[in-house]
Amino acid sequence: MAERYSRQERFAPIGKEGQALLAEKHVLIVGAGALGCANAEMLARAGIGKITIIDRDYIEWSNLGRQQLYTEEDAASSRAKAKAAEARLKAINSNIEVKGIAEEFDPENAELLLKDIDILIDGTDNFDTRFIINDAASKYKVPWIYGGCVKSHGISLSILPGETPCLQCLIDQLPQDGETCETAGIIGPAVQVTAAYQTAECLRFLTGHPMSTHLVSFDVWGRGYSAIDVAKLKDPQCASCSDAAQFPYLKKERGMRTAVLCGRDTVQVRPGGKENVNLERLARRIEPFAGEAKVNEVLLRFQMEEKRFVVFRDGRTLIHGVDNVQEAKKLYHRYVEA
Amino acid sequence: MNIHLNGKSIDLPGNVTTVSDLLDSYDIKKKISVVEHNKEIVPKGNYEQTTLADGDRIEIVHFVGGG
């Protein structure tokens, strides 16, 4: 087993000492999409002692083009990304601890998830979740590495709470009109260059080397690269990272919540509290009316009124084929909650 | 006018004279980008006043949300 990390140990800035440090660290990866998969695989192979990966989604055929931990079988069975990622990472490296959590990263579970975490890697595909990460990381003083990619572009920034500017310092409002991978497309190399940079920064930090204060971007198709030192942009009035921080994105909402998943013709509905839905019973109840009701380890999927429903055990439901919140709520009440 | 944009030499059309024009010409959303003009970050409110000159070095990094 000593052979396993020999090449990485040969790399002078890490060495045997750095490798021993990595074995003691715990990395949280939020999102097991393209960036999450790529980071997770590199970190598992690098010998990070413990990796926790959380994701709210399940695997679809359109993911296989770049989400490297998943197979055709996973897509065919709509497997939860967190579960499939956990299994694959364990198969890659059985000497480390891996835990997959099939939930949404939200203000309710953020504090618990950030406990005993050395660093957080952004593997999300949306700014809503990133701003929750940003607030939580700032509040609980956990460093994190933002990464984003679309088309042939990638971007990254390392954020060290109390030292360097946070995402809120650089972007004063939630970008709503951005391009997503669904609307503008993406190529695998844009994912890989972004994840490679994030993982490198992560390995630097975990082995005692300073992270960069540069906002970096890559264009793997146009062969572009740019880096701007943003250290000076730390905002002394920042709502997320200053002494007077309010952590606006950690405010917990009451009651039912909905989110339109950008570019996917999908609405997510979440009940007020986390419920423990008996998926098998729900499947039996809707079976006579619904097309193809199937239950797997964490979710139930079925077809109804030409919409596709995916219900997770905690009650969270994705309804595909709707783009408005009111209709989605109605469908949720009619079929899931009843 | 010729400038260096993200390390590449670019010939600008005559109607592009400010940082704001430059961002527009690349269809870049101003709210979510960081611009450096000759090694100094340009505050978001100053894009229209910041005029470009021959030989300027500009870096533009634009936030993207996918992943």
Ligand SMILES: [Zn+2]
């Ligand atoms: Zn801040």
